[in-house]
Amino acid sequence: MNGFDHLKWLKRRGTKVNWHLIDWIWHVRGCLSIPAQQTSSEVFCKIDPLFQEFGTTHELKNESLVFSKKNQPSQDKMAVFDDGVLSIESKKEGSVLQYDLRSKTLLFCFLAPFFFLAMAELTIVVKHLQKPSTEVSQSLAEKEKEEEARYLIQSPIDKALGVPAPEKKTDKDDEKQGKKKLSPVAAYVFAGIFSVLYVIGRISEALSVKSLFRKYLSEY
Template identity: 50%
Template sequence: MTSHYIDWIWKIRGNLTLAPGQTGDDAFDRLDPLFRQSGTAHKRTGETLTFQKKDQDAQDKMSVFDDGVLHIEQRGAEAVLRYQLTSRALLFCFLAPLLFLAIGQLTLVVGKYQKSSHEASDTKKPAVKKPDVPMNPIDKALGAPAPEKPKKDGSKPEGRKKKPSATTAYVFAGIFAVLYLVGRVLEDRLIKGVFKKKLWDL
């Protein structure tokens, strides 16, 4: 299986027809301001432009992308801009739910193991009945509460233990899953709109 079948997760591909009579030089001249942002390096060779971004500003309209290739292709009487853009942010949002689901499952497994080991240790301990300690007459006269009696199995009273829960991990997995789905669709439309606005003077 080639990477083309899975790299759609973090890569956005598209094409856009150029305005009538517009050449490749005209198109790249119009798109040039997008690649003169802070942290962006680009190179143009013939009808192909490649770029890379590092520590890009949040105000950059293409800040979500880390690198990419734009190519002008003649298709009959018209020219078409084809682009392929890579985003590590999209890849992170795709992998994050898987990570949190794994953490949730691990939490449940550890909790189950701790419960079984605790029950096993309790069965090994012999039940020892301790004599009731009489309450001090002074404490009784002052209205102090009686000491809590030990449990029937001889163990000391304990606070209510909180069971391990995977809910938090599942919530974060859901949040990142939604972020990825929304981002994958939204960024595809946004970047196409940015290119179209530059090329068609919209």
């Protein structure tokens, strides 16, 4: 069951949720004024090329255009949207084209930061649980260093024979071991990246689709 299907299931069960408070996350809504001389059929005829792309199906129902997309190609100008409804509404100031579009991509980008934040918290918990064992390993490592120090002392005979002195562990070796430790930094970075992607995508897609509809409606 995907995210959209789960939300539909909750609605059928009558779950008390004010959907308009949260569905803006993956919905893009808006409206455009229609010239008085244009009929509904002319409006839908002008924007029809947008719904002739591969993987897109659509139908007209009672002054409304309902569409859905599946495996849409990247060159589709509305590829980010998976389904939606466009309808003609009459208002005091004139007729308008209203649209309600849904996007799984926006929903994914919104939820992804929470996933990575959860991973970061899990990493911190695991790191905290591993702390006692690391303390024991550090004490063992100190003993090993003491034993190594004894062997690192070169005897006069070895010096006379020209045997090279044993090498000591450098700070770089210690840094490499430190890098292997668990760190939540990467998860925080990805959470930030997806948060930025969502904000930018949410704003840019709302503006671009409105501009796209306006462009097709203005053509003669």
